[in-house]
Amino acid sequence: QQQVKQSPQSLIVQKGGISIINCAYENTAFDYFPWYQQFPGKGPALLIAIRPDVSEKKEGRFTISFNKSAKQFSLHIMDSQPGDSATYFCAARIIQGAQKLVFGQGTRLTINP
Amino acid sequence: KAGVTQTPRYLIKTRGQQVTLSCSPISGHRSVSWYQQTPGQGLQFLFEYFSETQRNKGNFPGRFSGRQFSNSRSEMNVSTLELGDSALYLCASSLARTTEAFFGQGTRLTVV
Numbered sequence: 001q002q003q004v005k006q007s008p009q010s011l012i013v014q015k016g017g018i019s020i021i022n023c024a025y026e027n028t029a030f031d032y033f034p035w036y037q038q039f040p041g042k043g044p045a046l047l048i049a050i051r052p053d054v055s056e057k058k059e060g061r062f063t064i065s066f067n068k069s070a071k072q073f074s075l076h077i078m079d080s081q082p083g084d085s086a087t088y089f090c091a092a093r094i095i096q097g098a099q100k101l102v103f104g105q106g107t108r109l110t111i112n113p
Numbered sequence: 114k115a116g117v118t119q120t121p122r123y124l125i126k127t128r129g130q131q132v133t134l135s136c137s138p139i140s141g142h143r144s145v146s147w148y149q150q151t152p153g154q155g156l157q158f159l160f161e162y163f164s165e166t167q168r169n170k171g172n173f174p175g176r177f178s179g180r181q182f183s184n185s186r187s188e189m190n191v192s193t194l195e196l197g198d199s200a201l202y203l204c205a206s207s208l209a210r211t212t213e214a215f216f217g218q219g220t221r222l223t224v225v
Contacts, residue, residue, distance in 0.1 A: 034213070034214075036216070041218075042218055042219075043117070043119075043203050043216035043217050043218045043219045044156070044203070044216045045216070046213055046214070046215060046216075049213065089155075089156065091156075095210075095211060096169050097168045097169045098144070098146075098161035098163060098168030098169040098210055099144070099146070099161065099207065099210055099211055099214070100146075100158045100161065100169055100171070101146075101148075101156075101158065101205075101214060102158070103148075103155055103156035103157075104155075105155045106155060106156075
């Protein structure tokens, strides 16, 4: 199954709070899990990524937690700011002759000031 | 360093026509992938090119095709446009076939 399930579809968080977005996958052939941030009218921008041999990766206010046995990973945004309001996509990569990203359906995040 | 450049940014076409979209990858990047983004289906992989060869293709009809030139620039073509082809078409470039993918701003295609 080459699906990535993402939840929630939309999320509202107060400024300064923690935003948490979850993703789950089935295919163990996925070897790399990036998160993308997309603002209206723009293309997705690579935010942070993790490989399955690592359980956690932190870059500034953004942290990916990865649970290989459960086939789940999540994005945590600490001290969420209004400028973080965007749509976030998790993805999983599979190499089939070439790299192919399979995306979750996206989470529309709104940070209230 | 310039990012991924896609042209045109916006396009309006009539059903039955064909369209060509262009993508210039980040300098030095040799792999170019194309994705279709729609509200209903999300982001879906179309195809990937490396060294002027299509390496992988997603589950799209043969009306969707592409090519890559020796300078790594890529074009995708959609023939016999249908209303359902209205979407944001995104190009992503990678240094190699297994490195991070960086997206352009996309071409918004509207079929009327």
